[in-house]
Amino acid sequence: MNYFINFLKTLVPLDEPVQKAINEITVCKHLSAGTYLLRNGEICKEFHFVEKGLARVFYYKNGKEVTIWFTNENAIANAIDSLFTGLPSNYNIQLLEDSAIWSLQYHKIEPVFAQYPVVERLGRLLITHNYLLLDERMKLFAFCNAEERYERLIKLMPDVFNRVNLGYIASYLGITQEHLSRIRGKKK
Amino acid sequence: MNYFINFLKTLVPLDEPVQKAINEITVCKHLSAGTYLLRNGEICKEFHFVEKGLARVFYYKNGKEVTIWFTNENAIANAIDSLFTGLPSNYNIQLLEDSAIWSLQYHKIEPVFAQYPVVERLGRLLITHNYLLLDERMKLFAFCNAEERYERLIKLMPDVFNRVNLGYIASYLGITQEHLSRIRGKKK
DNA sequence: TAAATCCTTTGATAATTATCAAAATCGGTA
């Protein structure tokens, strides 16, 4: 069975014809760690869903990589700045583990939206959910200093923290690796 | 004519019955500067659209106000963390000028979504747009230091900058008012 | 117009975080 559609069905009931229509525009790829789903400067034309594995979204700042997002199982990895605008993205999407990724050609979704209102709803719910995730991240920076961000994140996504090296986590927290290391040192 | 619906029609064509349905769940209020549309701890149950005037969204951090968003004409002022989750909001929404605000009772929109797919689409488009705005703000912090943030914002929203006092702008930029003042001093 | 209030700037100092360099640690593997 199409794992991605099963996931969608947890959000909204989908009847057979709708499932079929979605199935026809999605494809599952098995990709190895290190693979890029997108590089900055490119236009993001696919919507990616992680069935198995781990991805990160990052950009370059003064030649250094800064991670802004981790996506693990049952979540979405996208460069929304590009997917929804058609403009080149500032972001890179890279797999950190061997992964199973469901990809959906974004331009093929438009007729499906038009034909099946429930898919329109699905789109709305998915975006709403991701909007809330982004708002959470904004709040994390708004309300917490570096140390508090570290504490909160290790509780929020302990799984990711154990699968990813410190440098990525530090940049996700908006600090240098050295600073993160000192924060951790203090805790013991 | 309902100004809010005219705005919506610039996004998606809406036929008469749909306009009527939306009209029935929206109301325009003329409110004076200083009025709160929401206070932190409350649940945000209305969706607000600014026809005329200016609002800001802010939270309290160690007793100090930190502004995270300005909404001027033809844009949306919401505490989305609460509106979409039904949980108490961390945010306050306050009018900075006498304003004309269109408010929509959020719980009344659900049957309209169900009845008119075009409204579902409208919802999706609105959220997508605001998601992109939030992503832009994240990028601003991710890619730019305080000085660059100032430069970019004064270009992006010069209108707001002229209507709002420095303290609010500083906190929007994520710095103290004193630091902002020094940045400006340097520019001359 | 003067007083009162609010907004903005300036100054001195402190806290936070970054940078660069080097050492320690860890994991895999020859």
Next chain:
DNA sequence: TACCGATTTTGATAATTATCAAAGGATTTA
């Protein structure tokens, strides 16, 4: 086991930004 490369920690110093206090400016109002 010993070595290699990658990751993490530690140290010394510098840059950025905050804090607290006070002084200027501007605006409103009696």
